[in-house]
Amino acid sequence: MNRDINIKKTRLNCFRQSKVPGVFMLQMRVPGGMVDAKYLEMIEHISKTWGDGNFHFGTRQTFDICGIKYDSIPQVNEYIEDYICGVDAELCNVDMNKIAGEPREWDPKSGYPTIGARNITACIGNYHCICGNINTFELARKIENLIFPSHYHIKINIVGCPNDCNKAHLCDFGIIGCAKIEYHPERCVGCGLCAKKCEHGATRVLSLNPKTGKIDKDPCCCVGCAECVKACPTSAWTREPTDFYKVIIGGRTGRQTPRLGKMFLNWATEETVLSVLANWQKFSAWVMDYKPEYLHGGHLIDRAGYKKFKEIMLDGVTLNPECLVAEDVFWAETEYRSNYNVKPLETHHAAGPQKA
Numbered sequence: 001m002n003r004d005i006n007i008k009k010t011r012l013n014c015f016r017q018s019k020v021p022g023v024f025m026l027q028m029r030v031p032g033g034m035v036d037a038k039y040l041e042m043i044e045h046i047s048k049t050w051g052d053g054n055f056h057f058g059t060r061q062t063f064d065i066c067g068i069k070y071d072s073i074p075q076v077n078e079y080i081e082d083y084i085c086g087v088d089a090e091l092c093n094v095d096m097n098k099i100a101g102e103p104r105e106w107d108p109k110s111g112y113p114t115i116g117a118r119n120i121t122a123c124i125g126n127y128h129c130i131c132g133n134i135n136t137f138e139l140a141r142k143i144e145n146l147i148f149p150s151h152y153h154i155k156i157n158i159v160g161c162p163n164d165c166n167k168a169h170l171c172d173f174g175i176i177g178c179a180k181i182e183y184h185p186e187r188c189v190g191c192g193l194c195a196k197k198c199e200h201g202a203t204r205v206l207s208l209n210p211k212t213g214k215i216d217k218d219p220c221c222c223v224g225c226a227e228c229v230k231a232c233p234t235s236a237w238t239r240e241p242t243d244f245y246k247v248i249i250g251g252r253t254g255r256q257t258p259r260l261g262k263m264f265l266n267w268a269t270e271e272t273v274l275s276v277l278a279n280w281q282k283f284s285a286w287v288m289d290y291k292p293e294y295l296h297g298g299h300l301i302d303r304a305g306y307k308k309f310k311e312i313m314l315d316g317v318t319l320n321p322e323c324l325v326a327e328d329v330f331w332a333e334t335e336y337r338s339n340y341n342v343k344p345l346e347t348h349h350a351a352g353p354q355k356a
């Protein structure tokens with residue numbers, strides 16, 4: 001039977017259209033990719049009662065439940081009230097009665113109010129990973145209430161260290177946890193392990209001084225990965241107690257102009273990052289003249305230009321003294337559409353030993 005379905009409305013409600021008319025997939029937010037395991041029972045219940053019995057881990061770390069019929073959406077919405085209130089309202093302190101900061105009454109039985117700001121993803125960070133410099137999902141929870149609910153589209157990926165397992169360079173805002181590291185020469189036994197580690201796994205900024213038996217550091221381009229801290233057997237390298245972040249902007253995948261993001265801020269503290277992100281709604285509203293449309297955050301930056309983006313995002317922000325801000329940002333995504341780097345096979349240079 002044919003029937004009218006307002007696809008835009010169901011989409012805003014976080015039910016995504018499938019190839020089968022009238023069948024939808026619910027996407028449930030999991031800020032930072034971490035929630036209490038008790039919610040898995042709810043996922044199972046939704047999936048077995050209204051869905052097709054399966055669920056998919058969304059690429060943005062959402063719980064995706066497929067096979068939900070259009071007529072079941074109101075019941076599913078009613079059922080997920082506890083989830084939305086428990087995860088977004090309580091865990092992340094989200095004011096569900098606002099959209100992009102503007103008052104808007106939310107009926108808790110009506111499901112998600114917007115889909116605009118996408119789920120914030122995060123690697124496991126220092127909750128488990130030996131490389132992690134920061135608690136990634138706690139940061140995600142603090143950011144959630146700055147960007148959600150909102151009709152403005154933004155994708156944020158957080159990682160615990162510059163290894164960037166969660167691809168901070170491929171989203172609108174990538175946040176990379178870094179450490180400022182301190183050297184305690186009195187503890188150093190001159191084994192050189194940190195220099196080797198930095199050379200093989202990072203930026204080659206450390207060297208063992210044969211005269212002093214201590215480590216010299218070129219401070220130019222340490223990325224704050226703390227691999228040297230991990231390598232040192234005597235704790236001669238330690239992380240400063242303050243967490244620092246790099247903020248990468250404007251990365252994306254996609255059919256048209258995929259590109260890696262570029263660094264906007266380096267050595268920003270959490271307070272700085274949160275104050276900057278608090279300006280995202282204002283920036284998006286300005287770019288779109290207060291009329292939200294489906295446009296990725298990176299495209300908003302392109303539309304405004306980096307200089308204007310920087311002006312609005314830094315408005316009223318007190319940067320921590322260590323924080324560096326990119327003077328300008330230059331993109332190279334036109335390479336993709338022009339096939340700039342794709343040479344015909346016959347012009348490729350052969351690798352390995354060549355025949356005489």
Ligand code: SF4
Pocket residue numbers: 123124125126129130131132133159160161162163164165166
């Ligand atoms: S990005 Fe760093 S902290 Fe996160 S999982 Fe990868 S190695 Fe671990």
Ligand code: SF4
Pocket residue numbers: 181197198202203204205206221222223224225226227228229
């Ligand atoms: S933090 Fe990373 S880049 Fe910096 S000195 Fe240590 S290993 Fe090298």
Ligand code: SF4
Pocket residue numbers: 187188189190191192193194195215231232233234235236237
């Ligand atoms: S690993 Fe530690 S002890 Fe060894 S050279 Fe580096 S700082 Fe010194």
